Amino acid sequence: MAIVTLTTDFGQRDHYVAAMKGVILQIAPKTTIVDVTHHIDPHNVLMAAFIIRQTLPYFPRGTIHVVVVDPGVGTSRRIIAAQYLRQLVICPDNGVLSFLQRDVPLETLREVANRGLFATSEPSSTFHGRDVMAPVAAHLSGGKRLTEIGPATDKMEMLDLPLPERRPDRSMRGEIVYVDGFGNLVTNLTRDDLGPTFIARPHARVLIDGKDVGPVRQAYGQVEPNDILALIGSIGNLEIAVNQGSAAKTLGAGIGTPVVVE
Amino acid sequence: MAIVTLTTDFGQRDHYVAAMKGVILQIAPKTTIVDVTHHIDPHNVLMAAFIIRQTLPYFPRGTIHVVVVDPGVGTSRRIIAAQYLRQLVICPDNGVLSFLQRDVPLETLREVANRGLFATSEPSSTFHGRDVMAPVAAHLSGGKRLTEIGPATDKMEMLDLPLPERRPDRSMRGEIVYVDGFGNLVTNLTRDDLGPTFIARPHARVLIDGKDVGPVRQAYGQVEPNDILALIGSIGNLEIAVNQGSAAKTLGAGIGTPVVVE
């Protein structure tokens, strides 16, 4: 049986996550269930899109990722299953695949439509994670073929993601796209965007909202505790951080704050 | 080996949950451990009773649910094991089975008394989850028979649960019994209580604390974002919600707030 991961905005206080796990274990008892996070900000599809993009590449082939951030539950929005890197994501068709779709080749896309695989013939109008996505994932974990879940499709909703920009003076302009639990500010400028022109070059300058935070460094420890620095973070993007502190708090910055490297 | 689920008020910051899991895995290493929640409000037996009632029906036969919300730990309160739907709940005898007992036929009830199955011959006076409930669950997972844990008993503590009421004018009166992490307000009025007289009938009115929030709708998306609505939620009870928002915050309502459907 497969690994099934769960990414939701349900929190961990209520019974919703457990209900999904129970449904999975009833259908495919030997499934390995992994919680990615249940702390997506409520209804924040962009955040979920970022998290699943960062998570999927670390898992083995055959993993099934269920992503339930679903403000449109009960409306006509579809549920889809998309294959990337020989793994599957089952999710509402609401843009939650936008980062994956931008960065990783899509291998297969199907609509989840075979009601025979749902937990009930009349799914609730408020909890398709439990009634549709979890049981379909479990049936796939138990050996059902992908072709059985529903017809192939060739379109999906996409969010409008901010793109980095090279300016006439050869500086790069990006913005904060994620703030992690430490308060690290993750930009949309990748190692490749910056390249040897900017990385580890003492004369390069990183400016966040106009404030100069020095060159692109290699490790937190290159500045004193509580000092601000820029470095290439663990996902390969430029991050603004505070050594042993929170850059989000120190700088009052967040999603959308502009960052320039010059 | 079995599935063992854990429901506690321990939070996830300390070592308490891990200690229980270690105890289980020492006794029955192939047990599948599932966290239901560790975020029951501290010592809130009513909340734990609601959560285990909502969780158990989704799990397969043979599952063992350990519920440790135990303000009376160290006193003379008993520990019991109750079977519902061919699953077992191991818990303090403090009313935590009240919702299950109201809604699901009890199949077996035993007192947990066989000290040979405890983790230590002298259990601590403050942590029976680790020293009694977890090891007994693990021994059952490992193949011990239910009859070995202690004598049959026929009484348990019950909480005084609020009941819905049909009023002379044929309206239904209930109250909020649970507030979930999204701020949805869950009432004690079930789909069966309301029936076709009230559900999806445009002239029906739902009043929360006297405020009219319209008829009983089918899906969040039937109102605009940030608007209030009433609908049958995922557990089959009437809920008051805000589309993509928090009804608890918008309305300032909580446990005990009256709801009338007329």
Next chain:
Amino acid sequence: MAIVTLTTDFGQRDHYVAAMKGVILQIAPKTTIVDVTHHIDPHNVLMAAFIIRQTLPYFPRGTIHVVVVDPGVGTSRRIIAAQYLRQLVICPDNGVLSFLQRDVPLETLREVANRGLFATSEPSSTFHGRDVMAPVAAHLSGGKRLTEIGPATDKMEMLDLPLPERRPDRSMRGEIVYVDGFGNLVTNLTRDDLGPTFIARPHARVLIDGKDVGPVRQAYGQVEPNDILALIGSIGNLEIAVNQGSAAKTLGAGIGTPVVVE
């Protein structure tokens, strides 16, 4: 395959924990992964040291504990693997083993240095949990021998832990070393430190920051709800608690607050 536990300060909101789990499951798919906690206060090595000390003894032989609280990541601090009670801890060499080292005999100590076992030949400078500690744990779970991870070593960093003190008047003086999620104040005075001279003796007095909270009791229920008491807690240390409440809030006490038993 083995049990691998995870103790970090990552929180559960981001993708960091899931990335570690994916790395482990790619290398050793049948590993049983157990979350100890991801809510160590950011960069708080002392708290992590306390948690792993309290957790390890409950797990079976062969368990591998990965502890990632790593303010020095990217600097020259080493990563080590230490064996206690036939279990292994893989962690930065930053003092996180201080409580274990004080209380439990060290069986083996090695430096993690074999880059062939890392997830990548060029580990990031910010996330050795994912790139070094998780994959090394997984390789050991999968059957690699401990001698393959790197050379034996005989030194490790130690924190300066506060010691209890017996005073000339035969009273014992200790201090708060941990505050749990209930607000219980855990001291560094053990059952053995106090012994029959003080435990369950009605004339013994426990003073926290000079305030008399009575003798050393046996159970929360020996005082009324919301009253303060002292008792031997579940780890075998003297704790100051409030029955069904928070001693930390009631007393305004925390790490370092002095406690005297006389």
